[in-house]
Amino acid sequence: GDSVTQMEGPVTLSEEAFLTINCTYTATGYPSLFWYVQYPGEGLQLLLKATKADDKGSNKGFEATYRKETTSFHLEKGSVQVSDSAVYFCALSASGNTGKLIFGQGTTLQVKP
Amino acid sequence: GAVVSQHPSRVICKSGTSVKIECRSLDFQATTMFWYRQFPKQSLMLMATSNEGSKATYEQGVEKDKFLINHASLTLSTLTVTSAHPEDSSFYICSARDGRKQYFGPGTRLTVT
Numbered sequence: 001g002d003s004v005t006q007m008e009g010p011v012t013l014s015e016e017a018f019l020t021i022n023c024t025y026t027a028t029g030y031p032s033l034f035w036y037v038q039y040p041g042e043g044l045q046l047l048l049k050a051t052k053a054d055d056k057g058s059n060k061g062f063e064a065t066y067r068k069e070t071t072s073f074h075l076e077k078g079s080v081q082v083s084d085s086a087v088y089f090c091a092l093s094a095s096g097n098t099g100k101l102i103f104g105q106g107t108t109l110q111v112k113p
Numbered sequence: 114g115a116v117v118s119q120h121p122s123r124v125i126c127k128s129g130t131s132v133k134i135e136c137r138s139l140d141f142q143a144t145t146m147f148w149y150r151q152f153p154k155q156s157l158m159l160m161a162t163s164n165e166g167s168k169a170t171y172e173q174g175v176e177k178d179k180f181l182i183n184h185a186s187l188t189l190s191t192l193t194v195t196s197a198h199p200e201d202s203s204f205y206i207c208s209a210r211d212g213r214k215q216y217f218g219p220g221t222r223l224t225v226t
Contacts (some may be wrong), residue, residue: 004156036217043117043206044157044217089157098162099145099210105156 002027006104021075023090031092033073038087119218134192136207142187143209151204163190197225
């Protein structure tokens with residue numbers, strides 16, 4: 001079945017460092033891909049998405065490119081801030097327009113000043 | 114953006130009792146809501162899809178008689194954990210679908226003693 005695999009955390013970075021969180025997926029068909037972020041004490045929020053191969057999703061300085069050939073959707077940011085500290089989830093939409101999402105295990109990012 | 118609330122945010126109950134968790138879409142009508150379960154340091158696992166006015170659709174391996182879902186209105190879905198046991202202790206998260214977008218609640222921490 002469909003699945004998502006993320007790099008294990010926690011990831012600890014200094015402010016202004018470069019961030020990469022790896023995400024690979026297995027899916028039948030052509031799913032949409034998402035990154036969600038969960039700040040402490042809050043619900044998951046959509047950070048960015050891509051709906052087809054070679055699409056690049058971007059938001060708040062974060063980027064991820066839908067790579068069909070490597071079945072990947074790695075999250076990157078050029079310069080992280082303390083306020084980026086959160087848990088990041090990679091997800092894909094199950095086939096069909098059901099709205100079902102399949103999540104990776106989440107990666108905790110801690111940014112130190 | 115759209116807001117989804119959950120109540121309670123935390124609940125402790127004794128083994129053998131039942132507990133109800135509410136999920137509300139505060140500023141939009143949601144014909145579809147989803148219930149997820151999250152174990153520590155693990156992914157969100159979809160439990161069921163809740164459709165207003167019809168029976169919920171449960172994922173494989175989820176006991177429908179144990180996790181009762183009622184989507185009585187376009188803004189409210191409830192999850193009742195019946196005859197709870199310590200292994201049901203978990204973080205339960207709901208989401209509500211508004212068109213093609215999905216919004217998540219902040220989650221409910223259930224502890225069964």
